[in-house]
Amino acid sequence: MRAAVFQQPGLIEVVDRPDPVIRDSTDAVVRVTATCVCGSDLWYFRGLTPRQHGQTIGHEFVGVVEAVGSDVGTLRVGDFVIAPFMWSDGDCAHCLFGAPTSCTRGGIWGAPGADGAQGEAVRVPFAGATLVTVPGGHPSAELIPSLLALADVMGTGHHAAVSATVVAGGVVAVVGDGAVGLCGIIAAQRLGAERIIALSRNPQRQALAARFGATDIVAERGEDAAAALAELTGGIGVDSVLECVGTGESMATAFDIVRPGGSIGYVGVPHGTEFPVPRMFGGNIGVRGGLAPARRYLPELLTDVLAGTIDPGAVFDSRVALEDIARGYASMDDRSSIKVLVELSLSV
Amino acid sequence: MRAAVFQQPGLIEVVDRPDPVIRDSTDAVVRVTATCVCGSDLWYFRGLTPRQHGQTIGHEFVGVVEAVGSDVGTLRVGDFVIAPFMWSDGDCAHCLFGAPTSCTRGGIWGAPGADGAQGEAVRVPFAGATLVTVPGGHPSAELIPSLLALADVMGTGHHAAVSATVVAGGVVAVVGDGAVGLCGIIAAQRLGAERIIALSRNPQRQALAARFGATDIVAERGEDAAAALAELTGGIGVDSVLECVGTGESMATAFDIVRPGGSIGYVGVPHGTEFPVPRMFGGNIGVRGGLAPARRYLPELLTDVLAGTIDPGAVFDSRVALEDIARGYASMDDRSSIKVLVELSLSV
Numbered sequence: 001m002r003a004a005v006f007q008q009p010g011l012i013e014v015v016d017r018p019d020p021v022i023r024d025s026t027d028a029v030v031r032v033t034a035t036c037v038c039g040s041d042l043w044y045f046r047g048l049t050p051r052q053h054g055q056t057i058g059h060e061f062v063g064v065v066e067a068v069g070s071d072v073g074t075l076r077v078g079d080f081v082i083a084p085f086m087w088s089d090g091d092c093a094h095c096l097f098g099a100p101t102s103c104t105r106g107g108i109w110g111a112p113g114a115d116g117a118q119g120e121a122v123r124v125p126f127a128g129a130t131l132v133t134v135p136g137g138h139p140s141a142e143l144i145p146s147l148l149a150l151a152d153v154m155g156t157g158h159h160a161a162v163s164a165t166v167v168a169g170g171v172v173a174v175v176g177d178g179a180v181g182l183c184g185i186i187a188a189q190r191l192g193a194e195r196i197i198a199l200s201r202n203p204q205r206q207a208l209a210a211r212f213g214a215t216d217i218v219a220e221r222g223e224d225a226a227a228a229l230a231e232l233t234g235g236i237g238v239d240s241v242l243e244c245v246g247t248g249e250s251m252a253t254a255f256d257i258v259r260p261g262g263s264i265g266y267v268g269v270p271h272g273t274e275f276p277v278p279r280m281f282g283g284n285i286g287v288r289g290g291l292a293p294a295r296r297y298l299p300e301l302l303t304d305v306l307a308g309t310i311d312p313g314a315v316f317d318s319r320v321a322l323e324d325i326a327r328g329y330a331s332m333d334d335r336s337s338i339k340v341l342v343e344l345s346l347s348v
Numbered sequence: 349m350r351a352a353v354f355q356q357p358g359l360i361e362v363v364d365r366p367d368p369v370i371r372d373s374t375d376a377v378v379r380v381t382a383t384c385v386c387g388s389d390l391w392y393f394r395g396l397t398p399r400q401h402g403q404t405i406g407h408e409f410v411g412v413v414e415a416v417g418s419d420v421g422t423l424r425v426g427d428f429v430i431a432p433f434m435w436s437d438g439d440c441a442h443c444l445f446g447a448p449t450s451c452t453r454g455g456i457w458g459a460p461g462a463d464g465a466q467g468e469a470v471r472v473p474f475a476g477a478t479l480v481t482v483p484g485g486h487p488s489a490e491l492i493p494s495l496l497a498l499a500d501v502m503g504t505g506h507h508a509a510v511s512a513t514v515v516a517g518g519v520v521a522v523v524g525d526g527a528v529g530l531c532g533i534i535a536a537q538r539l540g541a542e543r544i545i546a547l548s549r550n551p552q553r554q555a556l557a558a559r560f561g562a563t564d565i566v567a568e569r570g571e572d573a574a575a576a577l578a579e580l581t582g583g584i585g586v587d588s589v590l591e592c593v594g595t596g597e598s599m600a601t602a603f604d605i606v607r608p609g610g611s612i613g614y615v616g617v618p619h620g621t622e623f624p625v626p627r628m629f630g631g632n633i634g635v636r637g638g639l640a641p642a643r644r645y646l647p648e649l650l651t652d653v654l655a656g657t658i659d660p661g662a663v664f665d666s667r668v669a670l671e672d673i674a675r676g677y678a679s680m681d682d683r684s685s686i687k688v689l690v691e692l693s694l695s696v
Contacts, residue, residue, distance in 0.1 A: 093584045099609030099632055163634070236441045261447030263636075266629070275623040275635075281614070284447055286511070286636030288611075290629045 003119025004325045006055050009047030012326045017056070020115055020123035025071035026089075028127030030063040030081060034148050035117045036316065037328045037340045039178050040269060045329050048271075058118025059085040059109040060151035062144060063344075065131075066121065074128040080138050081131040082302070083117070083124060084294035085109065085152040090129025101291040117151075118325060120344060132298045135306075145313025145341055146305045149183065153339065154301055154312040155294030156267045157183025157244065161191055162297075163265030163288040164240035168192030173229060173257055174214070176244030177205040179315040179339040180267060182212055184242040186310050189213030193240075197232060199225055199253070205338060208314060222249060226256035237262060243289070248272040258285055265289050316341040351467025352673045354403050357395030360674045365404070368463055368471035373419035374437075376475030378411040378429060382496050383465045384664065385676045385688045387526050388617060393677050396619075406466025407433040407457040408499035410492060411692075413479075414469065422476040428486050429479040430650070431465070431472060432642035433457065433500040438477025449639040465499075466673060466690060480646045483654075493661025493689055494653045497531065501687065502649055502660040503642030504615045505531025505592065509539055511613030511636040512588035516540030521577060521605055522562070524592030525553040527663040527687040528615060530560055532590040534658050537561030541588075545580060547573055547601070553686060556662060570597060574604035585610060591637070596620040606633055613637050664689040 003017040020029050035058050044051035051057075065079040075081070088095050088103035095103050105126065110116035115123050124130055134147060146154075157180050166172055172193040174184045177200035188196050189212065198214035199221075200206045206217050218228045229238065237259030243251055246268025254264045255276055266273075266289035275287060304310045318337035320328040321344075328340035351365040368377050383406050392399035399405075413427040423429070436443050436451035443451050453474065458464035463471050472478055482495060494502075505528050514520055520541040522532045525548035536544050537560065546562035547569075548554045554565050566576045577586065585607030591599055594616025602612045603624055614621075614637035623635060652658045666685035668676040669692075676688035 093582075094608050097587070097607065097609050099607075102608030102631060234441070239445070259445065259447075260442050260450030261445050261641075270625045270629050273625050275625060277618045277621050277623060280635070281618050281638045283450060284636070284638035284641070286634065287623075287628070288632070288634030288636075290632035293609075293632070 056116030149312035159292030160242035161187035181244035404464030409465035497660035507640030509535035529592035
């Protein structure tokens, strides 16, 4: 099969790789319909986190089940499935506690020894627990972007909102206008937030934020953003901050704009982030976040996608073929794209 | 009146002070029935935090309303009241959000310009919002310790449990066997925790922990405590940690024993504490805490004290008269007492 691999910082290539096969009785093999490039893929693309030469890459995909192991009772060949960005066994103590990203036998696509999502097919461990079947057969090409968004960015935006304890009637700010932040707006709106303030200075992303439910847009950054938020909230701050970037600056902004007794949900992988303990204690500010338990959230979010009440696929503003995936990385890297969908075969 | 003041580290003296009077129409004056010494009082007693020479001290009291301002509609002279450890106006945005310790017009007893609780009487700002009347007239002398515990330690232990998202059936560990930690055990038991592991190596405190509902006692500290907890939980860790000390070591223990997806509630004023961001993110560990909104919790906890279902007054294992309060500080300082009650006039 053809699959993208990391060669060196800035160099992604599509190469021939062995076709995946069933190795364990709990495996499935999925033919990839669509995959995409994630903001977190840019970390190794930019040389900021290590990656082996020739390593598989990508962790988001939807596709069609091509083969199942003998112990996979819940899937059938031909099922259209969504893969969360990590596999998990579904029955360890951590999975049962709702923390599948800490599954004792779990892992992430593209880890050494595993297939990446950015290829034609993927061997899926613990397929029965990991994959979620889309009911009703192969979905329409129009629906696929929103289904693909459930693999990571929509679940991650939802995790930010849940971790920030967004409640009906609440006042929410979203730091970060990438695909995750934009999905965080969808999540906050879905949870009933009354006011959703999006921090963005990019006109295209501002428009999408408004479409997703943002009631206010703040174009300032850093201390100016904090001042703008203070004015918008009468000096009180917001109940819930969704921190969807992961830098020290974005986290500092989150603490500048959260109100006493409020909550910060953070889902950007922290780089150079510190938590201001005295401020957290003095203001009773709660902090929670991490890798999203995308598998746990998938059924409820899938229901809403199928009902047409959320449309997270709108974050994909660019498409490339697998052979052109390097172009997708480049356009994510220079922020000319919000999120790049990699088409393999969207139609049946 | 007579009131205790801080003279210098290690030196608490009882001196003559002006009798408090109504200054604002929202004030009340309360004749103190009982007060007590808090673990946090030891910080200035030990010279670890600054305090002015001659400053009033103490922040926990119950007593009888002696005078009310013209705008205090909810209190009558003669009411027996509990004062939470901070006053608050009850109607600012922060109070309405449930964060009275961030009240824009709030403050703490013993702050410069305010009466301390460790004296014969206290002027109470925003008395209608701050004080909670005990129904049924003057309580019995036997009940007063548990009512006094609601001023701080029981509300603070409850805040640790709420911040650590203790739920029915949950597995909880309590770090710290001071009065707050012991009240945290009461709170966890009250919230329905199935297993409550108390970290304590003091036989008297272990016994009280067991009486309050601890199902397991771990006498080890530091890494040994983490190993003991790992064995007790099958290597999984606990759902909720109540961190009731505030040192770097106790917080490190909290992170060592919390399970992925679990929560840490911390209420010990942090000294030298840092939060391990990568571990928090990787394990989806939530952290929340701070000064307890004791006023918010008072009604529900008072109901349980009056019903006899909780007995937080049992943390008082020593009593002194106001004139002997220095002895109370000394016995808290050398940990020969868990918590010292200062008697003024317990009976009607």
